[in-house]
Amino acid sequence: MEMVKHPNMNDKSVKFKEEKGLSPWTMALQRLRKNLLAMIGLVVIIMLIIMAILAPVITPHDRDATNTKNKFLSPCSEHLLGTDELGRDTFTRLIYGTRISLSVGLVSTSIAVLIGVTLGAIGGFNGGFIDNIIMRLVDIFMCFPFFVMAITIAALVGPSIWNIMLISGFLSWPRIARIVRAEVLSLKEREFIEAAKALGLNSKDIIIKHILPNILAPVIVYTTLGIAIGILSEAGLSFLGLGVKQPKPSWGNMLAAAQSLRSLRLHWWLWIPPGIMVFITILSINFLGDGLRDALDPKLKQ
């Protein structure tokens, strides 16, 4: 089996290695860099995150400071986006709202991904009875009208930021579970999994060490887009008064100002800016998510 070492051949193989040396992840990153919309999305998201972290530094006023003399001020140099019904600075609350809205999106999606990946991987890997049960559960959850269920549960458990995260997470895991299950089903027939089994690894180790790293790409794409869904559902629920509670500011509960017809008509600065923030955030996430999908799955690239 000893190979004859030929200087030329050695050279070639080294060169060959250099060209091929890019990992799939580096290649995906390169593809992503070329996607203008995805890069715009990424930059905006990074800016939003910085804004959320630096909220106390950027904002000119105290988040909850009320001033009854300055109710419903329209935008001016002192209050860039005016003030609300309690005289609080809208701009300040908008910036702090970034924290709440982003974290709701992030936490709820993490919950969904955690449940979805676990159940999807277990079902796909084991098959049989367990898989059947999990898939029926997925079918059941897939039939729930997301928003109606969310409203019902929110009314049941009461409005709070933690409840929103839990509700949104628990209602949106089936999609990711399906994706993961399908991936695992095809992966487990592959030789390297056979090899892992032959080596005597137990299912848990095979799933965690050998299967999960290989299904990371769809999970990343899903997670990105899932965060958008989380932010949207926070906005919708808080708009209806079933989400994040005052005085904590979130984009959704700032939008709830528009529930009053008077504010809807006269005080645009109370609800249009948070609406635009939600829109820009979702748009950027969609840009990035779409770019990620194209970058991570070259087969889909058009």
Add this chain to the structure above:
Amino acid sequence: MRYIIRRLLIMIPVLIGISVIIFTLINGMPGNPYSHMMDPNISAEDKENMLESIGYYDSMAVKYFKWVGRALKGDLGFSIRYKEPVTDVLARRIGNTLMLSVFSFILSALIAIPIGIISSTKQYSVFDYVVTIFAFIGLSIPAFFLALLMVKFLAFDLKLFPISGMQTIGRGYTGIVQLIDILHHMALPLIVLTLISLASLVRYTRSAMLEVLKQDYIRTARAKGLSEKVVIYKHALRNAMIPVITILSMSLGYLFSGAILTETVFVWPGMGTLVYQATLNRDYPLVIAGTMLFSVTILLANLFADIMYAVVDPRIRYD
């Protein structure tokens, strides 16, 4: 056919699961909804007896079976707020929601499919870019925010449309005037719903077409010297429609529940507004019936989508 029967059989445990979860969840809501239905002058003991007799203290399982038994006979209970059978309350609202959602469904399909086709045949053209950007915008804007913007600018500021509701109250319009009045009220919610569903449908059509146009048989068709029109509308479109039809059938499931926020913003007297208010009022029988109806529609639409998929694509064989 065997496949359809098997699919119907799988539906049964799913249906039971849905009803158990919804029922337990809603019955777990705090508060006694019957308290304000009773005469405040009766004694506490009589109150307890009344609650006992309507089964308020039964265990969840007993309640569930009683409810299922009645529901199978078409009795969905008695609305606490409207003081009439739930079926009557729902029946009054279903039409309004259907009117709105069916119209927006048809409109968005009629607009989206041609746009998607043109966009895919002229990939990377200005038209394609504009369509793609607008589709992204439509996917990213929260429906209720778009609705609020429309109310503010088109209804309040420009006074082009009524602000809310379905009819001008207190005018007693009849006949053709009433119809025009309803259409006038319907315009804004219809525009919002259509724009939102338009966006995703355009994207689906476009990517389905692009996928098909890459296939070898399209190149063969072109090589045969067929005109571009025949290639696109006869060869490509038929195959591209397979996923689009599936998506359309699945979106039928959201006919009732998809518009809940939009309905709420426009105070459209449909199912969405009804169930939302019923939740706030703790009108359990109505919430359970409404949520069940929504879920069953989605379940049936998914089944329909699967069947359609098999019907339009002879390559798919289930057995």
